[in-house]
Amino acid sequence: MRITTIIGARPQFIKAAVISRVIKEISGIEEILIHTGQHFDANMSDVFFEELDIRKPDYELKIGGGTHGQNTGRMIEAIEEVLIKEKPDWVLVYGDTDSTLAGALAATKLHIPIAHVEAGLRSFNRKMPEEVNRVLTDHVSNLLLAPTDTAVQNLKNEGVEGLKVQQVGDVMYDATLFYKEKARKPEFALELNSDFVLCTIHRAENTNDPARLLKIIAALNSISEKHTVILPVHPRTAGVISKIPEIQLQKNIHIVDPVGFLEMNWLLQNCKLVMTDSGGVQKEAFFHLKPCVTLRDETEWIELVKAGVNMLAPPESTDIIAVFEKMYNKTIDKNLNLYGDGQTGKRIIDLMQKNNFS
Numbered sequence: 001m002r003i004t005t006i007i008g009a010r011p012q013f014i015k016a017a018v019i020s021r022v023i024k025e026i027s028g029i030e031e032i033l034i035h036t037g038q039h040f041d042a043n044m045s046d047v048f049f050e051e052l053d054i055r056k057p058d059y060e061l062k063i064g065g066g067t068h069g070q071n072t073g074r075m076i077e078a079i080e081e082v083l084i085k086e087k088p089d090w091v092l093v094y095g096d097t098d099s100t101l102a103g104a105l106a107a108t109k110l111h112i113p114i115a116h117v118e119a120g121l122r123s124f125n126r127k128m129p130e131e132v133n134r135v136l137t138d139h140v141s142n143l144l145l146a147p148t149d150t151a152v153q154n155l156k157n158e159g160v161e162g163l164k165v166q167q168v169g170d171v172m173y174d175a176t177l178f179y180k181e182k183a184r185k186p187e188f189a190l191e192l193n194s195d196f197v198l199c200t201i202h203r204a205e206n207t208n209d210p211a212r213l214l215k216i217i218a219a220l221n222s223i224s225e226k227h228t229v230i231l232p233v234h235p236r237t238a239g240v241i242s243k244i245p246e247i248q249l250q251k252n253i254h255i256v257d258p259v260g261f262l263e264m265n266w267l268l269q270n271c272k273l274v275m276t277d278s279g280g281v282q283k284e285a286f287f288h289l290k291p292c293v294t295l296r297d298e299t300e301w302i303e304l305v306k307a308g309v310n311m312l313a314p315p316e317s318t319d320i321i322a323v324f325e326k327m328y329n330k331t332i333d334k335n336l337n338l339y340g341d342g343q344t345g346k347r348i349i350d351l352m353q354k355n356n357f358s
């Protein structure tokens with residue numbers, strides 16, 4: 001069996017590392033790796049290949065930096081060329097980025113079966129570029145690998161059901177278990193106490209709207225009066241912050257470059273609480289038994305909110321600090337099982353080998 005894997009952005013490197021490790025252990029499967037170039041900075045891309053032992057991509061398309069339309073269009077063209085040459089049995093795509101959609105569209109036009117990891121997630125907010133990417137990818141995929149009950153139900157509600165929808169758990173949980181022991185303390189963390197707050201912000205809805213971003217920063221400034229805040233800053237957010245003079249960060253907010261996955265795991269293991277607008281980080285907070293405040297109007301990972309381990313703090317309409325205070329001393333029940341058993345990667349490859357979903 002030949003699988004062409006398409007990755008391009010940070011969370012996809014982490015998820016693909018899980019599956020590539022499973023593939024390596026099974027004889028008779030060849031993986032062809034395409035890196036679209038969506039994320040290209042050393043600390044958003046190279047560090048993950050090194051730390052997570054992902055082999056050098058077979059194809060590096062170096063497509064990034066344009067608008068969504070430009071990137072997606074150029075990726076489709078370049079991926080199609082590779083697929084025509086390689087003729088894989090499967091195209092494997094992850095999540096909800098432009099690379100995901102481009103891979104799915106290129107494959108479906110060539111009648112190559114598509115397996116979509118993280119199928120069925122919905123925010124029901126079509127203004128998010130990610131939501132459009134997920135919906136369209138799901139509707140052309142042949143094997144929809146849904147992480148949760150909610151994801152399966154979302155697909156059913158859209159008329160996508162049957163054998164091609166498989167609930168497999170979450171590969172991010174596999175990744176957390178595998179890298180837990182390998183976590184590495186960042187150099188900047190030497191002096192940190194255990195009550196620090198870990199924060200990530202990168203969603204377009206927060207970074208493209210100065211009013212929202214200013215509200216988030218005001219809340220962080222206030223929180224930083226009592227707690228150290230560590231903010232590994234995504235390039236998109238760094239770019240915006242540097243252009244808004246009204247943004248003044250208090251000195252107890254430590255802006256650092258994006259960290260590698262091993263350092264991120266150390267920060268997750270050792271912080272007191274997580275504040276984020278990331279999809280992956282919301283779940284990782286839970287995996288590390290940390291309460292989470294989600295700086296968004298909605299979340300795809302609704303089971304975390306229902307379980308009370310994550311609380312939404314829509315930046316425009318809520319008092320972020322009040323939500324922070326509610327969650328600060330929350331204990332997370334380690335027996336909650338929301339995302340599978342850590343064997344999701346293996347389950348996905350087993351299903352692809354059976355190959356009877358088209």
Ligand code: UDP
Nearest residue numbers: 010011232258259260261264278279280281
């Ligand atoms: N991450 C990381 N370093 C950072 C920030 C995030 O390794 O400085 C990891 C994080 O632990 C998670 C993934 O990147 O596994 C999430 O990526 P991101 O938040 O960019 O995307 P999303 O999950 O929202 O799609």
